Amino acid sequence: MTDHERRQDTDAAPLRRIDRRANGEIGPTERLAMNRTGSFDWDLDARTLDIDEAGLAVFGVDPETFDSRPGALVERLEPAERARLDVTIDEAITGGSNSYNVHFRVPLEDGTTQWTHVQARILRSKDGKAHRIVGVVRDATAEVTHSAFVLDLEKRRQRQTNIVERTTSAMSRAVTVDDVTAALTGPGGLARLGADGLALGLVENSSLNIVALSGESLEALDGLGSGDLERNLPLADAIRSGRPRFITSLAALARRYPVLEPHLGKLRFRAAAYLPLVAQARSLGGLALFYRERTVFNADERILCLGLAAIVAQSLQRAMLFDEEREFATQLQSAMLPPRIxxxxxxxxxxxxxxxxxxxxxxxxxxxxxxxxxxxxxxxxxxxxxxxxxxxxxxxxxxxxxxxxxxxxxxxxxxxxxxxxxxxxxxxxxxxxxxxxxxxxxxxxxxxxxxxxxxxxxxxxxxxxxxxxxxxxxxxxxxxxxxxxxxxxxxxxxxxxxxxxxxxxxxxxxxxxxxxxxxxxxxxxxxxxxxxxxxxxxxxxxxxxxxxxxxxxxxxxxxxxSPDVGSSHAPRLHQYIHQADPEGLSDARAIVRQALADWDMAEFADDAELVTGELLVNVLLHTEGGAVLSLEVLPEPVRRIRLSVQDRSSAWPRRRTPGETSTSGRGLLLLDAVATRWGIEPRGEGKAVWCEIGPAPPPPTAPASAAAEQAPPAGQR
CATH class of the missing domain: 3.60.40.10 (PPM-type phosphatase domain)
Known part of the structure; x- marks a missing residue:
């Protein structure tokens, strides 16, 4: 109990009544009473409450039994309401406020609840101490109820507006029929529509084809909607007639469409809207929206469903036209390209x-x-x-x-x-x-x-x-x-x-x-x-x-x-080194070394890498193109390496005797020192310099021309 109640209960004072006018005239007090509004004067020092009959009527208290105690009114309230009222009054008094107003619920004898509104002014002495509170108390049930109705109506309208805006936005981004279907059935699709399930069917000639189902338990209807448009089914019925069907009872649905009765027990929905999709007087299909909690479709909700159907129908018409144009364009594109290679x-x-x-x-x-x-x-x-x-x-x-x-x-x-x-x-x-x-x-x-x-x-x-x-x-x-x-x-x-x-x-x-x-x-x-x-x-x-x-x-x-893989006994590789590739030379040397290691001929790697660098440098410095490096293992009886560098220059190298300070001219001397044998061969528009590294080949069985082993030098590197 608050301090105010204790003061009120311990020190009660006689009730001070508000005077009423005589002579049959309706005075201000009577006018307020006729509108279930009363006034009160609460003396904080005397701990008494003077309230007129109209005010007592608001609280449902008999004037003959009221003893001027404030607690006699508030003790009738629910504890939560009483606590909220006490907090409001205490905060206003201790906080220095000059007024307060509060709504609270008062239980009536018939078991109903009345909304009550108190608007009061706090009178203070010169030192700021509160000593009186005067104000009015009135029945605010109609006002609060109307306000709640307006708020609920506003919420419903805002929800409907959001549904239309989200659906319009999603459909505006849909280009193809698949896009429309994905927008309806993808993540957030049902939430955008404000439904718990949906089915989308498209008319193809005289048949209805269900192209999308979304929502829990709707698989029970899978296969039921597709087929002849004349079947006695709700979505087909809505499409044929061009009129929507709003169903709020599954039992009524089963009576009207008996073919659905064995399947309705598996559904978790209580209501459905079957909507025809029509654009420019063309019937495109139908949209069914299913709801778990809804048991009625008021006028606003029906208008919302029809609006959603119109949005989907317009999007489908645009998407179908786009798909037709795309198919034509794709066929044109295919006809322009080679039919086969x-x-x-x-x-x-x-x-x-x-x-x-x-x-x-x-x-x-x-x-x-x-x-x-x-x-x-x-x-x-x-x-x-x-x-x-x-x-x-x-x-x-x-x-x-x-x-x-x-x-x-x-x-x-x-x-x-x-x-x-x-x-x-x-x-x-x-x-x-x-x-x-x-x-x-x-x-x-x-x-x-x-x-x-x-x-x-x-x-x-x-x-x-x-x-x-x-x-x-x-x-x-x-x-x-x-x-x-x-x-x-x-x-x-x-x-x-x-x-x-x-x-x-x-x-x-x-x-x-x-x-x-x-x-x-x-x-x-x-x-x-x-x-x-x-x-x-x-x-x-x-x-x-x-x-x-x-x-x-x-x-x-x-x-x-096509690759030239050689064999396990005579493997080979080829590598192109572009003249503008700064890393090509080092990569080629690394490739040669790795290949010989893989072929179990690592003992020749140093010589092969040295010759590779020398021959490639000559090509890259003295010709205008790249080079093709070929490396292979010659077969038995003596396994050795054959290395070849091909270029597009017609100038052949010639042997020279470089001086001590010369920076070039030693390439063929190096080749002589490292290779078992070497030579130059014409190749198309250019030539190839080749060499063999490894054990010497066996003596030939027949005389061979020396020119076959080593081509005459010509030109200069």
Missing amino acids: QDIEGGEIAVRYHAAWSGRQVGGDWYDVIALPKNRYGLVVGDVQGHDTHAAAIMGQLRIALRAYAAEGHPPATVLARASRFLSELDTDRFATCTYAQVDLATGAARVVRAGHLGPLIRHTDGRVGSPQVRGGLPLGISTEFQDEEYPETRLDLVPGETFVLYTDGLVEEPGADLDAGVQALRNEVSAGPAGAEALADHLSDRLWERWGSGDDVALLVLRR
Whole structure:
């Protein structure tokens, strides 16, 4: 009990009544009483409460029994309500406040509860001590109830607004029918709709196909909705009639649709809304929403369900139209690309095309493999500006033109110059980039040109991946406009077992990242991927294109020259060292040493590494191209090493006698000192310097020409 109650109980005083007017006039007090409002005067010093009859009526107290004690009123309250009232009064008095107001519940004799409101003013003496509290007390049940109703209504309306906003936002991002289905059934889909389960059915000809079910226990209905649209089922009924069906009793549902009765016992829902999906007078399907707790659909809830159905219907119509356009565009793109890639002799080839995940999934990327005379092949990967059917149409024309120019036997530079002229003459403002290579798999020779495109990658036999410095020109179309159709060729060599990779920028463009980082990621994956062309193409597609979530289309071409593995008794390797590769020389020496260790011939590693460095340095310093290093073990009866370095220079080395201060001229002397024998052989457009390291071969059974062992020196390194 509070101090105020103790004071009130121990020292009661006579009740002071409020005067009422005479003469039949309705005074202020009567007017307040008619509105269940009374007044009171609480003397804190005398510990008495003077309250009029109207105030006592608010508390449900008989005036004849009231003894002026404040405790006589508050003791009727529930303990929690009494404690809250005491705290409010005490805080106002001790805190120096001049007023307070509080709502509390008063239990009535009929078992109901009345909301009561007290608004009071605290009167204080000059020293600030509270001595009286005067105020009014009134029945606030109607006010509080109305306020609670308004708050509840506002909450329901806000919830409905949130449902519409979230659903609209999710549907606005849905492009395809699969996107719409994912938005409805994916994480948060049911919460966005404010439902506990859903079923989505689409009309196909005269059939209904249930394409999505979401919600616990709905698997009991799996297979029931699909089929003839004339079946007596609620969703089909709503679609046929074009009118929604609101079900609040599963028993009523079973009576109307008997085929559902055996399955309703497995459902955990009490209500359902079956809604037709109609857009522009076309019936697209139906949406069923299921609820666990709902037992009635008021007007606002029905309007909400119809609004959700309209949003889903509009999204489905847009998605269906997009899917139809995409299918047409994809078929057009497929028709523009080569239907198949022919088998090639001396290697294996794989191509991949991936449409963009955004837009109409069609663009200007393309690939091609062109059979050329003398068992050569033209390889091209390119990209026409834009991602639409116009870009695909231009790509098809350009691909055919480039194929025709290549088939005529023109060198790569001429092929691209003519292709640029062709694109410039088309009625378009689009340009194109591409990389084109003519490859001879018999020799491994490759002639590469670029038109504003990314250069190729080469995966070496040891797994290293290089980016050869291929010179380039302007994009096709632009080069003709600027009268600069110069496309310089770069000569490369593919040794047996090496892989040549061409690609478009969609494979290396990661949103928000630098292009160089994407190219490096591609190099890493090419190095880590499997050796076969088909397997490597799949590996790159899985790890990169899907990894970026590409909004761009991708063309990929992988060519692998057939490996020359030798045998267990006579193994061999080949390695190309590009002139612009600063680490190529040290890598080649390391490869030679490791190979000899693997072949159990480590005792020859020092001599072989020394000769490798000498021959490669001569090529890289004195010629304009790279070199092909070949290392093999000659078979029995005497196992020894044969090492060869091939280049494209026609100048042969000649023996010299260097002076003491000379820094060159000792290469052939070193070769004489280390090798068992050595020689020079013509190879196509260049030559090969070879040597054998190891035990001397057995004497020949027949005379052999000395010239066969060692070619005459000519030229100078």
